[in-house]
Amino acid sequence: MILVTGGAGFIGSNFVLEWLAQSDESVLNLDLLTYAGNLENLSSHEYDPRHIFVKGDIGDTKLVPKLLHTYKPRAVINFAAESHVDRSIHGPEDFIQTNVVGTFHLLESVRAYWAELDEKAKTDFRFLHVSTDEVYGTLCANDPAFTETTPYAPNSPYSASKAASDHLVRAYHHTYGLPVLTTNCSNNYGPYHFPEKLIPLCLLNAMNGKSLPMYGDGQQIRDWLFVKDHCSAIRRVLAEGKLGDTYNVGGWNEKANLDVVNTLCEILDELKPREDGLSYKVQITFVKDRPGHDRRYAIDATKIEHELGWKPQETFETGIRKTVIWYLENQPWVDHVVSGAYRQWLNKQYV
Template sequence: MILVTGGAGFIGANFVLDWLASSDEPVLNLDKLSYAGNLHNLEGLRQDPRHRFVQGDIGDSALLAGLLAEHQPRAIVHFAAESHVDRSIHGPEDFIQTNIVGTFRLLEAVRRYGAALPDRARQGLRFLQVSTDEVYGSLAPREPAFAETRAFQPNSPYSASKAASDHLVRAWHHTYGLPVLTTHCSNNYGPLQFPEKLIPLMIVNALGGQPLPVYGDGLQRRDWLYVKDHCSAIRRVLEAGQVGHSYHIGGGNEQANIDIVHSICTLLDALRPRPDGQSYLSQIAHVQDRPGHDRRYAIDARKIGRELGWQPAETWASGIRKTVQWYLEHPQWVAQVQTGAYRDWVQTCYPQVPAADAADAAGEIRAAGSGA
């Protein structure tokens, strides 16, 4: 059995689904079910005996100790985190508690659990920390992509909290001998992503007839990784990664945010044209940039390719088409996650434009059926 933390969120749920589609090894799934944790993401596993879900907090030491002792997982894959930069600017304390204190308590629970295992089981134990390229700060336009040896220079409360958790993981390896692996990924996109992030927000707002808010000039550049490629890379690192090492996971798709928005509008123009015949591009609205917005991230993923033989399966063109298609075909999921609290959050982060209306957005998706 493996233990997955945060397995009801975007990347975690995709990982659990991917794992159980390719393996019979059971998953113990621990998730707090905060705003971005959604059991609807795991609907297909409701009757699957290989999946056990537990609602709980990684900061609950007693709960962790009990779960580890009862289920004795051979690996812990740690996704659980507060992960949105805008939310970290408006409310950093949640990020400190979950990403730093929560990771500390999880490490301590796993350390104690591992120490009590028989020698053979202890040698096979793995703790995989899922992290982000944002811990490295911002790249200059012509600067080489982030390599695993780059120093951390986080610039937001979110990235600082993830960098701190990465440092804890490294320290627990070097001080206590905990067998850890760390991955740093670029921007993920794909099915089940909560619509506070750029790509699903643009899709939902476009279909709801709302403005498409783009920070500043929209020229911030990111590398984009299809979530199912990320899942396959994590499986490979867990299978063959060298203990104590870090591995970068990227999609090889560095693009400016404004180009991402244009791609989405072009796809929607083809798959779900506006009733008035106008392009969704007309809904783009440039808004005031957020504080400390990093201009560029880029991932050097040659190490995982060279040492573990992993490469992404999706191109940008194939991945973004699959993503837009998924949102068009799942209006009920969109409606379920678009709560009043979410609309309040959109108003906080984008006060210059009205928030998307959940019912309108879902209705637009539903109107032409799911055959687009």
């Protein structure tokens, strides 16, 4: 059995679904079900005995040790995190509590559990921490892409909290010998993405005749990674990664935000044309840029390809088409996830 934290969120739920599709090994899924956690993502395994869901906090110093000793997982994959830059600007405390304090308590619980295992189980055990490229800061147009040795320079409360958690994980390996692995990924997109991030937000707004908000000039560049490719990379790192090492996971798809939204609009124009015959591009609206908005992220994923043989299977063009089709075919999921609290957030952030 493996323990997955944050397994009802966007990336976590995709990982659980992919794991159960490709393995007979059970998953213990721990998630607090905050606003972005959604058990509906995992409804296909509601009655699957291989999927055991527990609602709880990674920082719960009574619950987590109990789960570890009861189920005895061979690995912990830590997706649990507050992950939205905009939300961290408005309310940084939640990010410190979950990403820093929560990760600390999780590490302490795992360290105590690991120390009591027999020698073979200790040798086989893994703690895989899932992080972000945002810890590296921002790049200029001609700068080389982030590598695993790029110095950390986080620029938002979110990225600073993730950087702190990365450092804690590294320290627990160096100080206590905990067998850890860390992955730093680029911008994920795909099915089950909570509609506050750029791609699902613009998809949702387009289909509902609302404006597609574009920060500043829309020329902020990100590297885009299809979520199922990310999941396959994590499985590879878990199976073959070198203890204590970090692996950058990227899609080799640098795109400006405006280009991403234009591509979305073109696919929607083809698959679900507007009644008036106009392109969805007429809904693009430029809004005030967010404070401290990083200009460019780019991942150099050479290490994971050379050492572990992983590379993404989807281009941006194939992945984004699959994403649009998924949202068009899963309108009930979209309707359920968009609550009153979500609408209030949109008004606060973009209006």
